[in-house]
Amino acid sequence: xxxxKQLRKEILNLTKEFYRARKQQxxxxxxxTQISYGGRVYNEKEMMxxxxxxxxxxxxxxxxxEQFEKEFASFLGVKYCLLTNSGSSANLLAVSALTSPKxxxxxxxxxxxxxxxxxxxxxxxxxxVQNNLVPVFLDVELDTYNIKVGxxxxxxxxxxxxxxxAEI
Numbered sequence: 001x002x003x004x005k006q007l008r009k010e011i012l013n014l015t016k017e018f019y020r021a022r023k024q025q026x027x028x029x030x031x032x033t034q035i036s037y038g039g040r041v042y043n044e045k046e047m048m049x050x051x052x053x054x055x056x057x058x059x060x061x062x063x064x065x066e067q068f069e070k071e072f073a074s075f076l077g078v079k080y081c082l083l084t085n086s087g088s089s090a091n092l093l094a095v096s097a098l099t100s101p102k103x104x105x106x107x108x109x110x111x112x113x114x115x116x117x118x119x120x121x122x123x124x125x126x127x128x129v130q131n132n133l134v135p136v137f138l139d140v141e142l143d144t145y146n147i148k149v150g151x152x153x154x155x156x157x158x159x160x161x162x163x164x165x166a167e168i
Contacts (some may be wrong), residue, residue, distance in 0.1 A: 016047075020044065094127070095108070099133075110133065113136045113161060114134065114162045115136045115138060115147075115152060115155050116165055117137065117147050124164065124166040133162075138155055147165050
């Protein structure tokens, strides 16, 4: 009988073969093959990591996430790095963290104004509202959808404590 380690190695080797067989069936033909602007882009290593994590039944955070957090924190030169399930959750955590009493007088308090764009994602606006902060909306440049930087200074008031915009 094979050990778990042997079986895992065999499964991962089969996964690599599967990936290569699938890619061989999809030749790229210039001018004919459709190129998706936003689809699944992965290689055999990523597929093998997916299967490897699934074999441990890690369907969310697991050893790969922990390894990434440690290596990314080291790369950034910081003590900690935490992953979130989405950019939306990261936005909520970021704004909420800025309301922490641990920041003392620098913390955001209910009623403080936060400059943001009038044309953006709900998940940029919602954390402002959820933390009882007041959004101050600025328009965007039509060609880039980025905030009109020249309008920021005009929007500043004594209540302005932050600027929070998403990359579009």
